[in-house]
Amino acid sequence: MLIVAGSASSKLAERVAKQLKCKLTKPELKLFPDGELYARIPADVKGEDVAIIQSTCYPPNRNYMELFLLLDAARDLGAEEVTAIVPYFAYARQDKRFKEGEAVSLQTVSKLIESVGTDKIYTIDMHAHRIGDIQEIFKVPAINLTAAPLLAKYLADNYRLKDPVIIGPDEEAEGWAKSAGKALDADWDYMVKKRLGPEEVEIKPRKLEVEGRDAMVIDDIISTGGTMVEAIKILKKHGARKIYAACTHAILAGDALGKVRKAGAEDIFATDTIEQKISKVSVAPIIVDAIR
Numbered sequence: 207m208l209i210v211a212g213s214a215s216s217k218l219a220e221r222v223a224k225q226l227k228c229k230l231t232k233p234e235l236k237l238f239p240d241g242e243l244y245a246r247i248p249a250d251v252k253g254e255d256v257a258i259i260q261s262t263c264y265p266p267n268r269n270y271m272e273l274f275l276l277l278d279a280a281r282d283l284g285a286e287e288v289t290a291i292v293p294y295f296a297y298a299r300q301d302k303r304f305k306e307g308e309a310v311s312l313q314t315v316s317k318l319i320e321s322v323g324t325d326k327i328y329t330i331d332m333h334a335h336r337i338g339d340i341q342e343i344f345k346v347p348a349i350n351l352t353a354a355p356l357l358a359k360y361l362a363d364n365y366r367l368k369d370p371v372i373i374g375p376d377e378e379a380e381g382w383a384k385s386a387g388k389a390l391d392a393d394w395d396y397m398v399k400k401r402l403g404p405e406e407v408e409i410k411p412r413k414l415e416v417e418g419r420d421a422m423v424i425d426d427i428i429s430t431g432g433t434m435v436e437a438i439k440i441l442k443k444h445g446a447r448k449i450y451a452a453c454t455h456a457i458l459a460g461d462a463l464g465k466v467r468k469a470g471a472e473d474i475f476a477t478d479t480i481e482q483k484i485s486k487v488s489v490a491p492i493i494v495d496a497i498r
């Protein structure tokens with residue numbers, strides 16, 4: 207197998223190639239003065255199983271274009287099998303038409319990935335809550351992996367926890383809280399969230415007792431930090447001892463990190479689906495397991 211390291215996932219691609227003990231290549235990329243992108247795979251892909259790893263984090267349009275060019279080039283140059291590994295899958299939040307006339311962005315990017323000849327797709331904790339299985343949006347095999355157990359393991363390996371409890375900050379985070387809770391053999395629950403504006407949310411707890419216990423709030427994304435801050439405030443109000451903030455994709459818009467720290471998180475950690483300074487957990491092992 208040959209791993210092609212997209213520019214948004216170069217470190218993760220290196221980790222995956224190292225664990226798989228397979229070849230790795232970095233594409234040659236140039237931006238023309240008019241903003242067009244040039245991409246070249248500087249390796250012989252003919253007859254190879256090629257996996258392109260490219261997150262479509264900021265800037266998403268540029269990163270998607272790079273992904274399309276690399277997938278198409280691999281197919282066109284005679285790769286045996288072409289796999290797209292998109293650790294952070296942008297545009298997944300618009301997974302339906304909320305208002306008449308809207309483009310369903312998730313559907314659009316999915317069609318584009320497939321149309322360049324991709325044989326298989328992997329992503330991690332895709333934010334598409336209204337879709338039960340991502341196979342519904344792709345015709346080729348598509349698998350949505352989860353990093354929640356890895357985040358739970360990081361917590362357990364690094365802290366001496368008192369009666370831990372895992373909390374999802376909203377209904378959509380139930381699955382991640384459950385999966386992390388199971389991995390830790392700990393209680394888990396989720397809260398109820400109402401979004402009041404782009405940076406403002408209102409969160410209410412459900413039934414779980416957190417007094418005197420260590421809590422990890424787990425979400426797929428920390429973007430502005432608003433959701434995490436509100437969840438931490440509520441846990442503090444209900445007497446949680448230490449609170450840890452974990453997410454798969456650290457978008458970290460503006461001063462999100464500062465806000466979550468100020469709210470009182472003992473530690474904030476994320477995976478390397480987006481390469482950030484809080485990317486303390488690598489998703490390489492789950493990608494390697496899935497590919498194998």
Ligand code: R5P
Nearest residue numbers: 378427428429430431432433
């Ligand atoms: C929303 O449903 C997501 O799962 C996250 O809770 C959300 O994207 C976090 O955004 P923010 O950090 O801006 O509150």
